[in-house]
Amino acid sequence: MKFQSTSTLSNGQARSALAVKATKKRFVVGFLLFLGIAVNYMDRSNLSLAAPLLGRDLNLSPVQLGLIFSAFGWSYAILQIPGGMLVDRVKPRLLYAILLCGWSVATCLQAIVNGFSTLFGLRVLLGTFEAPSYPTNNRVVTTWFPERERATAIAFYTSGQYVGIAFFMPLLVYIQATFGWRGMLFFTGAAGVVYSVVWFIFYRDPKESKADAAELDYIRQGGGLVDVGEQGGARKGGWADFKHVLKNRNMWGVFIGQFCLSSILWFFLTWFPTYLVKYRGMTTIKMGFMASVPFLAAYVGILCSGFLSDFLLRRGFSVGFARKVPVISGLVLATSIVGANYVQDQTAIILFMSLAFFGNGMASITWAFVSALAPKSLIGLTGGMFNFMGNLSAVAVPIVIGMLVKDGHFESALVFIGSLALIGALSYVFIVGKIERIVLPE
Template structure:
């Protein structure tokens, strides 16, 4: 599989995902030291966590639009350079205001990550491999989160939290050089792509009657952004992100405060959920593509995976805040992250199934923008809940579970074949 050039592109994007979440998770791992050093309250730290998503959510959409206009390779490379720079600049923070500004700029750099990924996959892969490719490349993000615990924890303890951000910045710049030298926007532009692989990609991207289920010839961006299936996908993605960012931002601090773990032990304990998440993300794409091949119905396959796995994640995160032991909390949160990440490739696959190629970047960016409003709202809300509850986290876990349940229900109701398409298929079967 990885001998083909299209899977080499996925391998590079996988590594970028590792770096992306290594950068992003670094703040939550170092948060106890930063709070102590800069004298932040829980509410102030929650605002810092949320500030990242102000820039991030906005540039989800901007990055998607730019990917359609100037190309995903340029947008993704520029994003890596910008977010790496401002990750390193985090070391310069000396106050609440300066850290908030740096996190907003850092978020702007990371914003185009997923929408430009989606565009690259759309350029390089046949339709039947889309969810599998997205699942593999996105499995790098939880692996980066897993590595962040021991790596950032070690560097923060040995050298201070500021140096950890500088070193991670350098890793991003090394990847950027490799991306610039080996990758092209389209497979037709790449001399390493064999004729047989190019023929497979081109043939697999041809639109047939089963594709473009929503538009029926419509190509305007605004048309897609009003469709119930797109809005439902965005809300389900919002629910996914609310739980994910609750874990990403606050779970390390929860372990140190509620279960009195040291920074070193906490850094190791958080590896397990991320590793299971990486497995879930890689497996989720293959599972949904397998269901697609069995049923022949892309949206049915996506709906099954989203509604079932979001529901399981809701159940587990709801109980995670009620257990009394550290081992129980880590185990339940690990299962939560696994089921959550099984759905991680499916949101993008729904877009690939329903949107014309020339609008994939813009629609992906729009959906990702709405989804990442969870990052603007969630960490800050959690901070205020914990502050009001005098350090108790139980209500925050329950709220995350309720939002995940709503996301699962939304996916089950709205992500389905349009009525016109369903009736055409029924007539075909009875003819």
């Protein structure tokens, strides 16, 4: 019996033939990324769960609490570009393990703080170690997944930021009720230290893994950058390259959109539990369960988004159309957060929050734009620039909300978040055009 060579088949037929007989090691990598993101966001958001009790014990004002919430974002945003450049030079297996261990130790140390300054400093340290994490994720998914599977892969691993919080939130509230907020912070940090070892043991780059030649060819033919960094080594990523990427109109469109999208997320990661307890009258225990519902909604939203986007791509729609549809739809839906200002019933409040966060999840495949736009030799740097612009919201939003609610009313804060969601949708409609990979000058 003779088999037809994949070289005589069409590109689509060749990819299908390779996919059938290839190993599936990329799916294991996707699961490792998912677990890493779950740990990542558990350590980012645990302070928001502790905030009502921690703020009372440390005698923090709303403005001080806003500064504490934003402290992570200061170092996280500033170090995105240096972190992205680091990603282009250090292999993910070693780099991610060091980052995981570093930010997890910083989380453990938060359990022994006794004042504003120490806690602020440790949150800055947390942001320092987490800064290169998402550019690392983007490098991994760009090297391990073909274009036609990439939105689904990004949606799956990004969903860890929602599902981890959603499922762990009741557990963390229980730990906090039993061992106090200090015990809860220590527990989350220790879990990250353990996972840093797991990552180092199991992760490998494609050519160093147990993926067979068929899977590597399938990824390569589908646009996955299996060979990234091998053509003469990684590019230095100097000022000229930086300026060339910054001149790209599409990049500015996704920069603005990412700032707006991240602003919604940072409201939920910082002020949301305090909003429910202090401004809507929920008990801490009830908040722990009710606050998990919007995160579950966001989890469903991002999975739907990834599947929808890749489905549209497989049906022949352009990359730009397939990626924009769920992002724009999700950001428009996220404006519904303003509806919580017009209801008093706690179930209705959670309903509006869930609808808005579902929209946020729908829009959260934006890293697919970075994978499609980034120059082949500057995946880390471009991802760092993208994440820097987006996570300026981690600095601004907690402080702005703290200023808006200092008079005891939260309505204007929700209008602020809803307005940013609308601006983000308009950015993808009017600024982001045809999606093409940026080619650097020689």
